[in-house]
Amino acid sequence: MYFEILISSESAMSIFFSHDLCKNSRAKPTAFRQIRRSSEKSNPYRTISCYRTGIQVSAFYAPIMDVDVFGTLRRNKKNKSTRRAKSRKLLRLATVISRYLNFRMPEEAFLNLCDLLHPYIPKQTMKTTVSLEKRVALTLYKLASNTEFHDVANLFGIGVSTACDVFWEVCKGLCQLKRKFIGMPKSEEDVKTIIKGFQEKSAFPMCAGALDGTHIHILAPSIFHTDYYNRKGWYSVILQGLVDHQYMFQDFDIGWPGKSHKLFQNSKLHAKLENGTCFPPLTKTIQGVDIPVLIVADSAYSLSCNVMKPFPEGVARGPQLQLNECLSRARIHVEHAFGRLKDRWHCLMKRNDSQTTNIKFVVAACIVLHNFL
Known part of the structure; x- marks a missing residue:
């Protein structure tokens, strides 16, 4: 055929x-x-x-290759509306053939992201500069496809070293937006909204977040590489995330070796839960017991006043099984969030060849984009 x-x-x-x-x-x-x-x-x-x-x-591909993002048109410093028109033309094409460009966002979101990143990306002083729209598009394409820098540079019509510099500049700029898009609920109304969302979806009371971890595949580090060899048989770093009922990340921690089992105990989230500064002091009386605001996790986590885990399999009976089912329906939100994150940004699904010290910038950038969209 x-x-x-x-x-x-x-x-x-x-x-x-x-x-x-x-x-x-x-x-x-x-x-x-x-x-x-x-x-x-x-x-x-x-x-x-x-x-x-x-x-x-x-x-x-001629309509695409003629657009500014692929480097065939020079930047016009005097006419910003012209550059904006070029980027709009690119995003219109990207919307139609998103499978080929993989920017993972519509035109308006792309333009808004460029406006948000403008204060955090340094200006270039070279004679032939790379436009902001082109730098953001290059980074999105790299994060979404996990393509080698050599191929990305050829696609966008710039040098390999320039593509590397642009990518890390935009990733670090996205990390600067972390406080804007990622954070724990501060007011009681926000916490009550999240609790109500989990209650409606899973019938689990007083739940303000779902906690879990996932492995990010990496190359074997040059030093202490055995610490990064996980139980699944490959090298990784651990990403721990706390999400709400809308699959939005409230907190995350990245960088611990894949063989480690003490990520939660050494995280800032654990310290806030122990100090009682993570959530407002809300309680609900259930059968004569005051239940505080808590988060749900799987059996790998330790049980505490603010962390609820399921009853062990084979031991739970009757009401305990019902509680496990409700807890599982609430906890699955974090698994879905990880699935959406990796499915949208393949640099987290496939092996990431970045240095171990730079993985945190890539993961943080992807999570910021996840909440932004």
């Missing part, structure tokens, strides 16, 4: 099927060449072809 995918600014995608080309295997190359030549004559866009077992995929 032969199919051809046509992409242009006017039509998002048109798929044409032709079964006749598969009847004669010897005639395939000739037929493919004829169709490709006819396509090139009728369409001025460049054709990129890929043959796999009798399948040719042709994509016309």
